[in-house]
Amino acid sequence: MTDRRRFLKGSLLGVSASMLGWGGKLAAGPMRRGAADANHAAKASAARVVSTWDFGVAANQAAWAILGKGGHALDAVEAGAQVPESDLRNHSVGKGGYPDRDGHVSLDASIMDADGSCGAVAALEHIEHPISVARRVMERTPHVLLVGEGALQFALEQGFRKQDLLTPEAEQAWHEWLKTAKYQPSINSEVHDYGRTGRPGGAHNHDTIGMLAIDAHGRMSGACTTSGMAWKMRGRVGDSPIIGAGLYVDGEVGGATSTGVGEEVIRNAGSFLVVELMRQGRSPHEACKEAVMRIVKKRREASKTLQVGFLAMNRNGEVGAYAIQHGFTYAVCDAQKQDALIPSQSVYTTSYS
Numbered sequence: 297m298t299d300r301r302r303f304l305k306g307s308l309l310g311v312s313a314s315m316l317g318w319g320g321k322l323a324a325g326p327m328r329r330g331a332a333d334a335n336h337a338a339k340a341s342a343a344r345v346v347s348t349w350d351f352g353v354a355a356n357q358a359a360w361a362i363l364g365k366g367g368h369a370l371d372a373v374e375a376g377a378q379v380p381e382s383d384l385r386n387h388s389v390g391k392g393g394y395p396d397r398d399g400h401v402s403l404d405a406s407i408m409d410a411d412g413s414c415g416a417v418a419a420l421e422h423i424e425h426p427i428s429v430a431r432r433v434m435e436r437t438p439h440v441l442l443v444g445e446g447a448l449q450f451a452l453e454q455g456f457r458k459q460d461l462l463t464p465e466a467e468q469a470w471h472e473w474l475k476t477a478k479y480q481p482s483i484n485s486e487v488h489d490y491g492r493t494g495r496p497g498g499a500h501n502h503d504t505i506g507m508l509a510i511d512a513h514g515r516m517s518g519a520c521t522t523s524g525m526a527w528k529m530r531g532r533v534g535d536s537p538i539i540g541a542g543l544y545v546d547g548e549v550g551g552a553t554s555t556g557v558g559e560e561v562i563r564n565a566g567s568f569l570v571v572e573l574m575r576q577g578r579s580p581h582e583a584c585k586e587a588v589m590r591i592v593k594k595r596r597e598a599s600k601t602l603q604v605g606f607l608a609m610n611r612n613g614e615v616g617a618y619a620i621q622h623g624f625t626y627a628v629c630d631a632q633k634q635d636a637l638i639p640s641q642s643v644y645t646t647s648y649s
Contacts (some may be wrong), residue, residue, distance in 0.1 A: 309541060342512055342514065342613070345360060346607060346615050346627065347626065350625055352505060354379050356627050357635070359507065373507045376519070377505060381427060381490075382565065385462075389505055390463070393523020398530050400462075402523070404418045405430045407517070411464075412483050416440060416539060423457075441537060477633060504520060506555060507524070508553060508607070514611070516609070517545060518551045518553055519535075522534065536558065542570070549571050551568040552568075552584070554605065556604035559602055560591050570606050571583075573586055573587070580608035580614055581616030582616070585641070587606050588605075589643070607640075613630075622639075622642040623639075
């Protein structure tokens with residue numbers, strides 16, 4: 297198996313341990329030599345993980361269990377993404393996800409490391425943790441993306457267990473939907489405070505968890521996983537498994553992930569755009585806002601009834617987000633804050649839907 301623990305370019309090693317709080321950034325600059333006695337504490341404080349939505353709080357805590365001990369960011373985002381994938385209360389990610397219009401639960405996921413290594417699966421059925429299959433694609437194949445029956449075949453060959461992902465609750469919701477068979481994505485389908493109350497709410501029509509992490513050695517990785525839009529056409533794939541759309545990481549710059557209506561993100565190569573804007577000198581917040589505004593400019597009327605949000609973190613640990621509709625939240629976890637949940641700024645302050 298490819299050695300995922302290779303060191304990154306020297307430009308990443310200048311991340312300092314000093315932090316300015318959850319909304320700030322890590323102060324850049326080389327660490328002083330001769331300060332070996334302070335290195336462990338300094339490195340621990342440099343680690344940070346962020347993720348989309350309220351259920352990102354629990355996901356971040358799983359990731360922090362690895363990051364806080366000096367573990368690799370890639371291991372952290374995989375472990376974090378597995379939390380909502382296994383949560384039967386979450387109807388937009390993983391095993392508890394709502395099915396397509398034909399009653400099939402299909403999952404999409406992608407994972408990416410700082411050096412550009414990446415893997416993804418799309419329209420994967422019968423496997424609880426698509427994020428882990430995506431990592432196997434990255435590490436054990438010459439490919440980036442496997443889909444459908446081929447992705448399932450690969451997962452089974454890798455030892456993943458086949459299971460029925462359609463839960464009784466999801467099946468009941470599907471039968472209720474069939475009475476009208478009306479397909480209309482809903483904005484901010486998961487209620488706020490999910491991570492604190494454990495109670496999902498709303499229509500649960502679509503959503504995603506995207507995660508970005510920097511470990512104690514300055515290495516960045518990202519992950520994105522979803523069950524896609526509820527009641528979608530069979531075979532529909534959104535932005536989450538598309539590298540450059542739902543997720544993009546460049547260790548020299550930073551990373552970005554998206555949430556919302558995937559078709560709009562794909563049309564704009566959204567996460568890649570955010571990272572490139574940061575490369576040009578924009579802050580994570582400014583880059584996310586510009587990416588959102590490009591969607592709004594092209595789709596002025598449609599944007600009033602759809603949601604897209606971007607979350608980004610640069611190589612220094614500065615975090616930013618922006619969305620079309622108000623209500624998008626993101627979670628931050630580091631040595632100072634273990635469960636910070638932050639509301640994103642948005643184009644519209646009152647939802648049109």
